[in-house]
Amino acid sequence: MQLTKRQEAILNIVKGEGPITGEQIAERLSLTRATLRPDLAILTMAGLLEARPRVGYYFSGKSPNQVVAERLRRVLVGEVMSRPVVVREDCTAHDAIVTIFLEDCGTLFVADENAFLQGVVSRKDFLKVALGGRDLQKVPVGVIMTRMPNIAVAYPDETAWKAAKNLVAHEVDALPVVQRAARPDGSEGLQVVGRFSKTNVTRLFVEMGEGK
Numbered sequence: 337m338q339l340t341k342r343q344e345a346i347l348n349i350v351k352g353e354g355p356i357t358g359e360q361i362a363e364r365l366s367l368t369r370a371t372l373r374p375d376l377a378i379l380t381m382a383g384l385l386e387a388r389p390r391v392g393y394y395f396s397g398k399s400p401n402q403v404v405a406e407r408l409r410r411v412l413v414g415e416v417m418s419r420p421v422v423v424r425e426d427c428t429a430h431d432a433i434v435t436i437f438l439e440d441c442g443t444l445f446v447a448d449e450n451a452f453l454q455g456v457v458s459r460k461d462f463l464k465v466a467l468g469g470r471d472l473q474k475v476p477v478g479v480i481m482t483r484m485p486n487i488a489v490a491y492p493d494e495t496a497w498k499a500a501k502n503l504v505a506h507e508v509d510a511l512p513v514v515q516r517a518a519r520p521d522g523s524e525g526l527q528v529v530g531r532f533s534k535t536n537v538t539r540l541f542v543e544m545g546e547g548k
């Protein structure tokens with residue numbers, strides 16, 4: 337976060353003398369309280385200063401980067417995820433590639449008739465099959481997908497920051513967003529409810545850059 341000279345001067349005064357009222361800060365800077373109002377609002381909204389009625393402004397003790405980090409870590413996967421694009425295990429590689437184009441996504445999730453996650457298949461998996469010269473009309477996604485339990489997943493109520501770290505750690509483009517649920521036979525499985533991809537992270541990055 338880039339501060340103006342005046343905002344930096346305000347921060348320094350509050351650091352040295354806080355808690356201090358807006359009136360007193362204005363006096364130190366030989367400005368009117370009204371002139372300072374927008375700067376005080378920005379510094380307070382940014383989390384660098386805190387204001388208490390009848391006490392005044394005091395320094396929050398946080399650096400601008402800490403404030404951004406805290407804000408980022410409040411965003412949950414469920415708030416930024418996309419709709420999942422799901423195919424069945426017996427879908428052919430050819431039809432799955434068509435789905436990738438139609439749905440404009442890079443990763444498909446493979447699930448059973450009750451939406452329980454079975455696997456993930458990415459563009460690279462299809463490239464591998466194509467390079468191997470196999471008949472895309474005959475190969476089902478079930479034989480080329482990465483299969484459970486070797487799937488990195490995300491949950492709607494975990495932070496987008498943690499899920500993004502998992503994208504990096506597992507070197508993948510997308511994570512299925514899942515919820516735990518009981519299968520018809522009573523066993524526990526992971527039901528697909530969303531898609532968290534590098535695009536969601538990029539969008540979040542852009543929105544935060546715009547101060548949203």
Ligand code: ADP
Nearest residue numbers: 456457458460482486487488507508509510511
């Ligand atoms: P990148 O383009 O970063 O190499 P991909 O998303 O193309 O990553 O995936 C690479 C490999 O990892 C593929 O074989 C794919 O099946 C597998 N994969 C993709 N997403 C996941 C995931 N969430 N968990 C586990 N494996 C995955």
